[in-house]
Amino acid sequence: MLRGENLSFRYGKNQPWLFQNLNIEVAPGEIVGxxxxxxxxxxxxxxxxxxxxxxxxxxxxxxxxPLPKRGYSPVQLIFQNPELSVNPRWRIEKILHEGQPPEQELLKALSIHSNWLTRWPHELSGGELQRIAVARSLNPFTRYLIADEMTAMLDANTQALIWQAVTAYTRQHKLGLLVVSHEAALLKRLGGRIIDLSAKNRGFSPILPH
Ligand SMILES: Nc1ncnc2c1ncn2[C@@H]1O[C@H](COP(=O)(O)OP(=O)(O)OP(=O)(O)O)[C@@H](O)[C@H]1O
Ligand SMILES: [Mg+2]
Known part of the structure; x- marks a missing residue:
């Protein structure tokens, strides 16, 4: 079980609390939105x-x-923008093999081509590079994946390909999956519990446009 207990956070002393005493759990094999x-x-x-x-x-x-302070974390995070999550001076092969190499089956499910391996990150499209970031984050040490707007910038076909590969992998390996998304339809389609962070555990309400 991945568990956050009584989590409170604000960026600075003069900043508002983003959440206070927040509790969240993700079980192995579970999908939480x-x-x-x-x-x-x-x-x-x-x-x-x-x-x-x-x-x-x-x-x-x-x-x-507690999470390990150094070494490979069992909880991996994927952001919306893959350019910010890879070292621009590493070739794709080195990025993929930074930790334990991903399974061949996963590379195939993500449609990762072997001729990308010798390229630099800027020589791939955004969708191609995001698939590399996904493959890198799913290795034998990973138990939980947090996907933060993972496919928000991509076209429908690439979105479908990535979600199909990721959900098949997490199901097969009993990984817990936490999906951060603005898209209610996506969260519904993925199934599982949905937590609305605006609804509870908060110390303040930001001013929102009507
Ligand atoms: N490093 C930082 N220092 C100070 N404030 C920050 C920092 N990072 C984020 N914030 C502020 O904290 C608040 C929460 O940011 P966060 O990125 O977690 O929001 P979010 O829910 O992911 O939003 P979005 O849906 O737009 O991605 C925002 O008001 C943001 O301006
Ligand atoms: Mg965000």
């Missing part, structure tokens, strides 16, 4: 659950153990 208006702290929560930033209070555990 996370929605909520822009600026409510979904990406921030994802970063805390993956161990990128520390909560002001509360704790994140996997199977009762």
């Amino acid at each position: 996370l929605s909520g208006a822009s600026g409510f702290g979904k990406t921030t929560l994802g970063k805390i659950l993956a161990g990128y930033i520390a909560p002001r209070s509360g704790i994140v555990t996997v199977n009762g153990q």
Whole structure:
């Protein structure tokens, strides 16, 4: 179980609390949707659950153990923009093999071509590079995947290809999947619980346009 307990966070002393005493759980093999208006702290929560930033209070555990402080995290995060998540000075092959190499079957499901391996990141399209980022994040050490607007910038066909590959992989390997998205239809289609971050556990309400 991936568990965030009593999580509170604000970026600075003079900043508002994004959430206070928030509890969230994702079980192995479970798909959980996370929605909520822009600026409510979904990406921030994802970063805390993956161990990128520390909560002001509360704790994140996997199977009762705090996240490891160094080495490969069992909780992997994918962002909307793959250009920001890969080293532009590494060839695709090196990016893919940074951790344990992904399974051949996954590369095939993501339609990753072997002639991309010797290219630089800027020599792939956004959708192609996102598929590389997805493949890199799904390796034998990964137990949970947090997909933060993972396909928001892509066309319908590429979206479908990526979600098909990811859900098949997470089902087969019993990975927990937390999907952050503005698209209610996508969250519904994926199934599972949907958490609305705007509805609870919050310390303030931002001013939103009517
Ligand atoms: N590094 C930072 N320093 C200060 N404030 C930040 C930082 N990162 C984000 N914020 C602020 O924290 C709030 C939550 O940001 P976050 O990116 O978590 O929102 P979000 O729910 O993911 O929004 P979106 O749906 O637009 O992606 C925003 O008001 C943002 O301006
Ligand atoms: Mg966000």
